[in-house]
Amino acid sequence: MKKLILLACLFAVPVHAALFEDTDARKKLQEMQLKETELDARIVSLEAVIKSGSLNDMLNQIELIKQDVSKLRGDLETLRHLNATVEQRQKDLYQDLDGRLRKMEEKSVASNPVPSGKVTEAPPLPEVKPPSDQEIYDEANQLLEAMKYKEAFQAFTDFIKQFPHSALLPDAKYALANTQFSLKNYKASLGTYQKLLDQHPDFIKNPEALLGLANAQIQLALIPEAKKSLKDLIKKYPKSDVIQNAQKRLKVLESIKP
Template sequence: MKKLILLACLFVTPLHAALFEDTDARKKLQEMQLKEIELETRIVNLEAVVKSGSLNDMLNQIELMKQDVSKLRGDIETLRHLDATVEQRQKDLYQDLDGRLRKIEEKSTADSPATTNKVTETPPTPEIKAPSDQEVFDQASVLLDGLKNKEAFQAFTDFIKQFPNSALLPDAKYALANAQFNLKNYKATIGTYQKLLDQHPDFSKNPEALLGLANAQIQLALIPEAKKSLKDLIKKYPKSDVIQNAQKRLKVLESIKP
């Protein structure tokens, strides 16, 4: 029995393999048949396109497009060449213009160096002219005439310090003594008049200075000194305009009993 079973198995196995191989072959055959049908269909379609003339139209359009592309490429090359030419011309013009400008600048610098230096130099600061001794004296005199005695006193004091060699120095000292007298600073008045008489013996207003000196001495009750000043005035300047005033005051002082 076992032998029969073994024999059956031996016959069954090759049969199964043969059946399997036959199935694969059929599948491949069917696939090839389908491809054949597909190719035949594509051939028919191509033949229809050729017969309808569509393919020729497409070919013609493609050819025209190739011509347009070729023409466009030619135009592009022409533009590139033109652009390169224009750019080179611009560079040449710029270099030429730059060279001409440099020559002009060099020539201008060589021809007018003084003008260039003049432009760069800083203009000098205008000097402020100081007032003259006459102007300062006149300003101080206005203060004295306006009875601004304090301001006049300071103005003439400054004048004497500022212009020690001025020809108006005696006039300034005389005016200063008058301002001091108006301020009732009689002691300072006496000192100023005395300096004026000692330092400027030829001053034209010395008669008035002696009379002013005597008046300041009278204010301080310096009677002997006042008498002496008046006597000097009468003796030195007998033709002075103030001689009558000096005589009257001397007469009054002599009438005072010590």
């Protein structure tokens, strides 16, 4: 009898252990099935995003904007180089002219010596004329091209006050708006662009001013207003050089869902 009991105990232990092992295996299997379900759901979600095309469109638009920025930087570098070349040529011409004048003066003095005993009269001082509006505007514009934005801001502000009736007034206002934008004073830049458009409706650079206005509105998160400015630009100036940039920006803005 004792042998039978002992045999029963020996067989009972592995059966009990097997039950525990089977329970653990089922739990692990359920956990793995749950993780597999979650992964399937994520895959389905990602496939939906990719199939919708919105992600690809956004990436394409961002790449186009990067290309525009790169092109603008290249154009700016070319303009800087051209400006430096022109300035050097002007200096060379001035030095050459100054040298010729000096030689002419020396020859004149040598051919007309001053008689002894006579006191030469001092020549009258030349009349000093104040700088013209063109000269002052050019100086302010050189500051802007040299990216000295604070100095350029002050120079254009002074120009507008000093020459309120100048033919260069619209150009000065446009340059002032660009300077404010470069200083990241987008609110002031927006106001200057808007005044320019309202006060000078026939200004030749109004397409660029409208694009600048839209860019300032984008920086201030005024998306509906920026869309309207870009649409006005495309409608009023369909042959402008900035139309392509305006169309690209408008497409990006319209792809953004509120």
